[in-house]
Amino acid sequence: MDLSSSQAFFWLAFGVSIFGVAAFICWTLFEVAKLLxxxxxxxxxxxxxxxxxxxxxxxxxxxxxQTFGTMVGxxxxxxxxxxxxxxxxxxRAEKKSKKSKKRFNKLLNEEEEE
Numbered sequence: 001m002d003l004s005s006s007q008a009f010f011w012l013a014f015g016v017s018i019f020g021v022a023a024f025i026c027w028t029l030f031e032v033a034k035l036l037x038x039x040x041x042x043x044x045x046x047x048x049x050x051x052x053x054x055x056x057x058x059x060x061x062x063x064x065x066q067t068f069g070t071m072v073g074x075x076x077x078x079x080x081x082x083x084x085x086x087x088x089x090x091x092r093a094e095k096k097s098k099k100s101k102k103r104f105n106k107l108l109n110e111e112e113e114e
Contacts, residue, residue: 102111 104111
């Protein structure tokens, strides 16, 4: 190959630069494809984890659903018993307050209210 003319050197440099640009584009496409594949694997892994968590929640809900229902029933029963006890205590306190205690005053020789 004769590089005596500047036109021959130009075509050689042009061919090498075209080859370099093509190699760079191929390498860039390869890296982009690797990145896309890795991001796809991350998304699939995240979906698997989310489905396992969802299954766990559904299983826990099935196992403890009846227990939670029983607990709610017990809580309602306890609140009604507590309400009844509070009502009864208030009624007793009202009766006691209505009763006035009387004591005997020795100086006046009569009974008086406290």
